Amino acid sequence: MVSSCLFPLHETLKHHDTVQIRKEMERNQWLSPGALEALRVERLRTFLSNVGKHVPYYRGLFRDQAFDPSTVSSLADLARLPLLTKAIIRANTEQLKSEIAQGLSRFNTGGSSGEPLIFFLGTKRVSHDVAAKWRATRWWDVDIGDPEIVVWGSPIELGTQDRVRQIRDSLLRTKLLPAFEMSEAKLDGFVAEIRAMRPRMLFGYPSALAHIAHHAEARGQRMDDLGIRVAFVTSEKLYDHQREQISRIFGCNVANGYGGRDAGFIAHECPSGGMHLTAEDIIVEIVDDAGNPVPHGQPGEIVTTHLATGDFPFIRYRTGDVGVLDDQLCACGRGLPLLKEIQGRTTDFVVAQDGTVMHGLALVYVVRDLPGVKEFKIVQESLDLTQVFLVTEAPFQHESLQTIATALKQRLGSEVSIQIEHVVSIPKEASGKFRYVVSHVKSAVGSPAGTV
Secondary structure: HHHHHHHHHHHHHOOOHHHHHHHHHHHHHHHHHHHHHHHHHHHHHHHHHHHHHHOHHHHHHHHHHOOOOOHHHHHHHHHHHHOHHHHHHHHHHHHHOOOOOOOOOOEEEOOOOOOOOEEEHHHHHHHHHHHHHHHHHHHHOOOEOOEEEEEOOHHHOOOOOHHHHHHHOOOOHHOEEOOOOOOHHHHHHHOOHHHHHHOOEEOOOHHHHHHHHHHHHHHOOOOOOOOOOOOEEOOOOHHHHHEEEEEEEHOOOEEEEEEEOOOEEEEEEOOOOOEOOOOOOEEEEEEOOOOOOOOOOOEEEEEEOEEEEEEEOOOEEEEEEEEEEOOOOOOOOOOOEEEEEEEEEEHEEEEEOHHHHHHHHHHHHHHOOOOEEEEEEEEEOOOOEEEEEEEEOOOOHHHHHHHHHHHHHHHHHOOOOEEEEEEEOOOOOOOOOOEEEEEEOOOOOOOOOOEE
C-alpha cells in the first residue's frame, strides 16, 4: 500500500514525476548497450540544446567555445566542453540558474572535501534521483514501505526533522537514528531500537553501521535473527572489513551506493555484484589530473554530467572522487554500464616523499589490524609530517606505537615524522561521515605511474 499508493501520492503532492520516471528506468535497464547508448546521446543533445537557450552561463560559454549542441552525435562530444568546478559554481551561481527554472531549492554539500558548496536543484532533478534510488532499492526485493532504519546525518540535518517529516516517516515505516553521536549509551539504544523494529532494510554510512554492528557483538547481542534483508551503504568509501562485519553481524547482504547531493545518484550495486551507473540520467567520465579522458580500467577523477539538471546544470562536474570504469556487463543481464571500482576521494590518497602516490588503504591496514585499536584517523599534513590519532582499549600494547611508526615510514619515507596521539574520541566530519585517511598533500591520482 505504501509503495503503490501512499508514496506516489506523497510525490504527486510535491509535483514530482517520480513514479513514471522509475517505471521508465525499470524498462530501460534491460535495453541492449547499443540501444541505451542511442537513448543517452539523444537525451544529451536535447539537454545541451535547452541549456544553451535558457541558462545564461552556458549560453555565453557555448558561444565563446563555438559549440553547437545540435551537432552532438556521441557521448565523447562532451569532452569539447570545459570541466565544471566548485569554484566556477560559486562564482556564477546566479548565471547558472535557468531562466525557465521550476521549483528551485537551495542545497549545500557537507564540505567533507574541505570545499562546501551552495547550489540549486529543480523538481525534475529531485524526481529523477528519487526514482533512481527507488529502482535500486527494488533490485534487492525490498520496497518503500518495508520497515527501514536509517542511520544518518549531522545535527543540522537532524534538526530539520519537523513534525510533518516525522509523520511522513511513520507512514513510510522509516526510523531515523542520528549517526553523529555514538556514545556507549547511544549505541545501546540503537541496538535496542533495531531489535524492536526488526527492519527489513538498513540504510546509512558504512562506518556507522559497522560501528553499531561491532558494539552489538561486543555486548553479546545477536542481530542476525531479525530478518534484515539488506544494508544499503553510501556517502563514504565501503571497506572490505566493513562489508564483512555488517553482513556477518546483521545477517544480511550489503549493497553499496555512490552519489552525492551535488552530483546525483550515480551508481548502485545489484545482487550480482555489479556497480551499475544510473546511465539514463548521468554520464560518467574518468579523467586524469589534466582533465583528459583515461581508458576503461585505469583510475582517474570521476566527472559527471546529470541530464536532469536543466534548471541548474551540472555539466562535466568534477566530483573529487577517484574511480575506474568497467567495459564488461554485469551477470544480472542489465545493460547499464558499470563502475569497476570507487577508490575514494582525491584526499583519500597519500604521497610518499619520493612522489609515489598510493591509496590511503596502504596506511589503514597498518593501524586497523593491531589488537586494541578501537578507532583511528591518519592525517597527512605534509610530505614531512603525518599524524595518527588513536582510541585504544585492552589489549593494546605500548610497543604497537613503534610498529605503527616503522610501518608508516616504510611507506611514506624514512625521514617522515610520524606523530601519534592518544585521544578519547575522534570526531566525525560536520556531515556525520567518517574518514580514516585525510591528506593535505596534492597528488595527481589520475596518473597510473607510481600509483599503488
